[in-house]
Amino acid sequence: PYQGIITNDMTIGSDGTVTEILKTLTVRAGAVLTVPAGATLAFHPNAGLIVENGALHANGTALKPIHFTTVATNAPAAGDWNGVTLLAQAGASLLRHVWLEYGQGLAIEGCAPTVDACTARYNASAGFSVRAGGTLATRDALLLYNTVAIRSAAGASATLTHSIIRNNVTNALAEAGAALAATNVWWGSAELATIQNGLGGTVACEPFLTSEPVLTPA
DSSP states (O other): OOEEEESSSEEOOOOOOOOEEEEEEEOOOOEEEEEEEOOOOEETTTTOOOEEEEEEEEESSSSOOEEEESOOOSOOTTTTTHHHHEEEEOOOOESSSSESSSOOOEEEEEOEEEESSSSSSSSSSSEEEEEOOOEEEESSOOOSOOSSEEEEEEOOOOEEEHHHESSSSEEEEEEEOOOOEEEEOSSOOOOOOOOHTTTSSSSOSSOSSSSSSOOOOO
16 A cells, blocks of 8 residues: 655556555655546545645546545545645646545645546535635536535635535535635525525625536536
8 A cells, every 4th residue: 555755756546446545645846646547546544645845637537537535445434534635836736527535625725726527525624625825716516415515714715616516514614814706506406595504604606506517527
């Protein structure tokens, strides 16, 4: 199983395989960590993926998504592993058609990576978390069964559109001093009052979709 510090370009996993991550992977020194389409990385408890200085390239497809999930196969639970964290010098990272499951989701701090058509489900405490000056602009997201689907902290900015966000404890949370716009989203309801009951803080949610969209497959 993989663990430790990555300082040179590396590829982990391959299409159709499951690769166990024993302890946290930390990307430094400008290295690029590539996870191929169709690969699954299964993380042990307290393991995660942190990009301090470099990039994560996880470019999946609709037919071959990339899965970041727990190693537990019996009774997996939210928070089983530590999630993916992109720090200030990780802005060149790309996540497309990536599923983040049963961990602590995707955290973006002080950078603006490319995130497109990603799914987060069964994460604690958030599927997507943007903080410490981070910026997230994404679409075609599927956020289900998280403690918070998408959270924007003070000084951070999150924009999400043409997505599905429903069945989370809190569907969107904007902390004081944060910007969060989630428009043209299917919240599981066509009633504004019902949608707002699932939001925390000042979240721009209009216009919203009145039926479930077909997310972009490519």
